Amino acid sequence: MPEVIQRLESIFSKFPGIGRKSARRIAFYLLDRERDEVEELSKTLLDLKDKIVRCPVCNHITEETPCRICSNPRRDDSVLCVVEDSLDVIALEKSVSFHGKYHVLGGLISPLDGIGPDDLAITSLMRRLDHVKEIILAINPSVEGDTTTFYLMRLLKDKDIKITRLARGIPIGGDLEYTDEATLANALEGRIEVSHE
Amino acid sequence: MPEVIQRLESIFSKFPGIGRKSARRIAFYLLDRERDEVEELSKTLLDLKDKIVRCPVCNHITEETPCRICSNPRRDDSVLCVVEDSLDVIALEKSVSFHGKYHVLGGLISPLDGIGPDDLAITSLMRRLDHVKEIILAINPSVEGDTTTFYLMRLLKDKDIKITRLARGIPIGGDLEYTDEATLANALEGRIEVSHE
Numbered sequence: 087m088p089e090v091i092q093r094l095e096s097i098f099s100k101f102p103g104i105g106r107k108s109a110r111r112i113a114f115y116l117l118d119r120e121r122d123e124v125e126e127l128s129k130t131l132l133d134l135k136d137k138i139v140r141c142p143v144c145n146h147i148t149e150e151t152p153c154r155i156c157s158n159p160r161r162d163d164s165v166l167c168v169v170e171d172s173l174d175v176i177a178l179e180k181s182v183s184f185h186g187k188y189h190v191l192g193g194l195i196s197p198l199d200g201i202g203p204d205d206l207a208i209t210s211l212m213r214r215l216d217h218v219k220e221i222i223l224a225i226n227p228s229v230e231g232d233t234t235t236f237y238l239m240r241l242l243k244d245k246d247i248k249i250t251r252l253a254r255g256i257p258i259g260g261d262l263e264y265t266d267e268a269t270l271a272n273a274l275e276g277r278i279e280v281s282h283e
Numbered sequence: 284m285p286e287v288i289q290r291l292e293s294i295f296s297k298f299p300g301i302g303r304k305s306a307r308r309i310a311f312y313l314l315d316r317e318r319d320e321v322e323e324l325s326k327t328l329l330d331l332k333d334k335i336v337r338c339p340v341c342n343h344i345t346e347e348t349p350c351r352i353c354s355n356p357r358r359d360d361s362v363l364c365v366v367e368d369s370l371d372v373i374a375l376e377k378s379v380s381f382h383g384k385y386h387v388l389g390g391l392i393s394p395l396d397g398i399g400p401d402d403l404a405i406t407s408l409m410r411r412l413d414h415v416k417e418i419i420l421a422i423n424p425s426v427e428g429d430t431t432t433f434y435l436m437r438l439l440k441d442k443d444i445k446i447t448r449l450a451r452g453i454p455i456g457g458d459l460e461y462t463d464e465a466t467l468a469n470a471l472e473g474r475i476e477v478s479h480e
Contacts, residue, residue: 087373088346090330097324102308104301111299113331114370117344121332127294128325133287134310135318147314149285173311176284 091117143214145190145207147172155179155187162186164219168211168238170194170226178224186222189214194230195237203237212241220248227254288314340411342387342404344369352376352384359383361416365408365435367391367423375421383419386411391427392434400434409438417445424451 091113098109116124140146141153148154155161155175165186169175175188191206223238225231235251242249254272256265265273288310295306313321337343338350345351352358352372362383366372372385388403420435422428432448439446451469453462462470 088335088344090327090334090346091344094324094327094331097327102312103305104309108300110370112301114368115299116328116331117335124328124332127291128328130287130291130294131313131321131325131328134291134313135321137287138285138314147285147288149287171311173307 140190140192143210144188145192145210146175146188160185163217165222166211166214166218166220167222167224169224170231170234174224186220191225191234194225194228195234196230206234208238208241211238215245215247218247220250223249223251225251337387337389340407341385342389342407343372343385357382360414362419363408363411363415363417364419364421366421367428367431371421383417388422388431391422391425392431393427403431405435405438408435412439412442412444415444417447420446420448422448 091110094113094116095106095109098104098112099106101109104112116127137149138147139149139151141148141151141156143152143156146153146155150157162185165184166189167178167184167186168189168191169178170191170193172190175190178184178188189207189211191208191211193201193206195201195203195206221238221242223235225235239249253276254269255276256262256269256273262270288307291310291313292303292306295301295309296303298306301309313324334346335344336346336348338345338348338353340349340353343350343352347354359382362381363386364375364381364383365386365388366375367388367390369387372387375381375385386404386408388405388408390398390403392398392400392403418435418439420432422432436446450473451466452473453459453466453470459467
């Protein structure tokens, strides 16, 4: 196997969700593309590193600093939604139901992976709390997510700030029969009275 | 979503086996890498197109022309193994049980995809037949594979060349219980007498 293909395979196989075999298939796929297509990819990769930075305020990925959400005067400064990464911001923005601002931690506390609070954007979060009335901890429910949530709750408990988390329950389109027990337990616990109209 | 990420996503989602969501995850994975890692990938992609060519004799990928298999005087010129692509050559070479030479078609006949015999390295195959005594059609058993095999068999039938194909049967490590009917039928049909020693 030519050395350059092996090199590319070993890079691709580190991509999330890509195994050895897929990495090889992708290398051969690129081998069959026209040179200008591969050049375009090569250039776009450098563009990615050159054009995208982290917003110095909220740590979200952005092409401008501060990012468009932070610099938008119509967004509510008093509600801060704390998320793991920028993909969460994009998902929440798509729901068009949050009008506050965000803070992107850039990961979760995970002692097993050697990721502690100092590796996350927590210091910059603590510096933003002056006019904040509510912090929504919109962190995925997982071992690392819960560890991070508890850490932040303890850190914030003496401040005069309301701390909330996202509701847990049956997703829209979900089916009781196929819903796991933990979700069902959460959905029952958080049940809401239906009014007779 | 920044434009450069969208651009990268759309390139990655054309990769074999990569959907929209994986493409996005890969883009974000690269965003978190160091610049020199991304530079290395960017450069390796150009290297791939610059260093790898098709062997003018057998159409296999190579860094030298002709390729190392074609230029190896210890390989048997009289047996030609015809395969779909270079990955098949690599797989067969790994088995260390073939000592002839190869011919890489560069695809299979597939009218639905608009791929006809002229799109494959068939003319160059026909020019190589002078000292050839056997041609092994080592082409995957699929609709396109069988179409291509039949096409080549017809093309070669008037030449004084033995045409063979790979044996079909139970793979090593396979389990009768979980083997599909077509493979079982092939395995039965091709059964071999066991000698009493």
